[in-house]
Structures are given as structure tokens and as C-alpha cells.
Amino acid sequence: MGEGGRLARGVVVRRLLAVAEASGSVSSLHVRVGAEAAGVSPRTVWRWLAEAREGRLEPAARQGRFALDDEQWRVLAEVGGNVAALYRRLTADGSPSPVYMPWLGTLHRVVQRDLGAGRVLEVARPSRNWVEAGPARTDPADIAFADRHAAHGNFRNWARLTAHTLTALERTGRDHPLR
Template structure:
């Protein structure tokens, strides 16, 4: 505030040394205040220059939890992992700073079971789909669900045009694997194993649709993916037409709802992931229509509802919300 006011006086030609000095000791050294003014004129900045500081990742905090809060053990782990090595004192300062603002070190007794449960969920997703063997025997051959988000770090594989279908990227940008993408992939994989339902929600612009597309970019053989766009102010008739058009069914749209539902149910008889984007727009009657398609004895649907606020839309239909697996 001081520098901004002094700049106003300077622009009006009324700035004097008395303004810069103020009361002795009130604003600090006079040379410092003149330097602040010079910086504001040349750089257009009246705030302090932001200082880069060390930020510890969630993985580092998990290592710290397994070490019982021993920062030296975390330092040794980072040294063995290679890369840029920070000093032990810097790590101590970063841990102390984050702890002071409320970050809690996970308990080892809690962190280890959580990690084991995470590995179990990933294993279930890897073994997700099962179907009859080619010989037609009663024995079931487990099909491996492709690890859509491998353990290794790095960029995500993309198509020939440099981007995943349906995801627009700026020039030079790449999709990367994150813990959130892995969580979405595991949830979708387990839902496909049980023909269940998943709800992906969060604030706008956080990458929900991109995460779902990354999770479904290479589904196993025998599965199809259909994206159903939700119309603005949807009605049951509009939702029925949206599903019909998304399935690209041959012929004209039937003139009765019964014929349209029968055609849609027949098309959904094969294993299919039905992704409803912008699901927060759906009123209760449209949700009931989707549930009726999901509950139809002749359909094999994995339902994925995606959108900012989709969990609030689901809460209006408890009989569907209670069956969401993740």
C-alpha cells in the first residue's frame, strides 16, 4: 500500500524525500524505500518478489509416514532414488512448515493398510473382465484389463494427431499419469467387472472428462464405449433420443417410446460402457430412464456419470445413488 501511494504522488509530481522518509524507523531504511519505488517503476511490481520454496509431494509424505516421521530416512530415500538432492536442513524446514499449516503425517498403522488396499483394488481392476473360453467349456478364462495407467511415470500414450480423442491439448502439451487418473481407471475397471456404475465429479476444469477418456482409451476386446451428451434442459424424450443417436442405430428414430426403448435395449445387449457427460443437468425422470436401461435384463451396461455436480444430481434419486460403486 505504501509503494502504491508513493507512486501516485510521484506520478502527480508531488513526491518528496519527506514522503519517503516518513517517521524515523516506521518504514525501514530510506534507501530500501527508494529501491522499492525503482522496482515498481521498472518491473511494475509493488509486492514482494515471490520466493521459490520446496514442496513435498504426497509420495514423499507417504515415505515419511513409513519411516515414522524420520526426515533423515526420507533424505536417504530421495538420495537413492536419484534426481536433484536437497539438503537435510531444507527437508526439515519443509516438513516443519507444512506441519505448522495443518498437514498431518499419516500414521504408519493406517498408511500401510491403505497401500495394501490400493494394490488390491488395482489387482481387481487388472483382472476385471471374465468371459467364457473359446472352447465353450464351463471354465471361465480371465481376461486382463489393460493397465491404462501404468506404474511408471511419464507422458500418456496418445494418437497420431498428438492428442487423445476428445481431449484438446495446447501445442507441445502431453497427458500425464496422475494418482487421480489411476483412481478413475481402477474405479471404471472394477465397474466393468461387475457391470456397475461410477460417478466422476469435481470442480469445473479439473480434468474429469479427460481422466475418463484416458481410462477408456483402450478397452478390452468385446467391449464398446458410447458417450452420451446430455442436452440442455433435458427431458425423458430428449434423453431417449440422445441415447439412440449416440448408439448410431440404423434407421429413423421410432415414433413411439416403446419401440425406441426396445431398439436401445437390443443395442445395449453387448458389453458396453455408457458414459453420460454433463450428468449434473439430469433431472430425476432422466436418471430414472437411465436406471431402467441399466436394470433391463437384456442389457450389459457399465454406467459412468461424469460432470461437475453430478453427485448432487444423483442425491435426488437415492435408489440410484445407493448403487454407485465408486
């Protein structure tokens, strides 16, 4: 609720409390009119009145949002963007952390929220079997032949076929596969 919402809440609650003092009770009609003026449901206005009768006229302060600090983002990059691994690392030491540690689902939402807001996750992890990009040496007819007879349009089969082909080419010293 923004600043305008707090003002509306305070005005509505004070007016309804004044009506309650004057007439002894507040009718649901009064509450519906106040709810419409504040832009909330009548149930919310009844809750506001109950809180005001307990002495809390202003709304309770909201807890701040959890956010990962730079050190936690560094750990997340070390584990390759794996949020579950980050959670395991942060909770592994067993010592009570002075900082609030949220649940795993909360960590997932925080990472998604920050990535959606434009934060960049620098994952620097060496990969295996890295093939440098270069000019295509393969004839498109060879690719169509391999897809028809071995890969069948499946990415996993393509990855296996590529790995086996590169290994065979390296072992035999050839630069082009033969049919």
C-alpha cells in the first residue's frame, strides 16, 4: 500500500471509529462505503477496524525483500547458476548465520526476479569437449544424410554423432568424414 493508500486507510478508519463512538456500532453499509472509497474489499476494512480497536491505527511495516549480495552472486556463478547448490553451500557450514537465510524456493524467486530485472550472472566454468567455432567444413548434403540415417532430428543423437565423428576424425587424422 503506497502513501496514498495509508492516507485512505487512516481517513476511513478514523471516520468509522467516530461513527462507532457516536452510534455505538458500525453497520456493513458504512464499511462498504469506506471500502469503496479506499479501493479495497469490505473484509479489509473490517480487519482495519479490528486492528484499530487493538490500538494499531497505522499498518504494520512490511518486511524488506530478500536480496542476494555480491558474495552470494559470486558463489552462484561458481556453481554454474545452480540455485540448489548455492543453497547447500550457504547452509552447509552449520553455524547460525547472522543474516536471514530463506528457503530454497525463495532463493529461486530472488534469482529469477534479479535476472529478470537485468542482473547478469557471469558463469565462468570450463566446459569439456569444447569445439572452437570456425568456418563450416561440412557439406549440407552430409548434414542431411547424417540427420536422415543417424540423428533423426533429435538433439541428443546429434550431440553423440558429433562427438563420435570428431573423435574419429582426430584419431584417423582426417579432416572430413566419409560416407
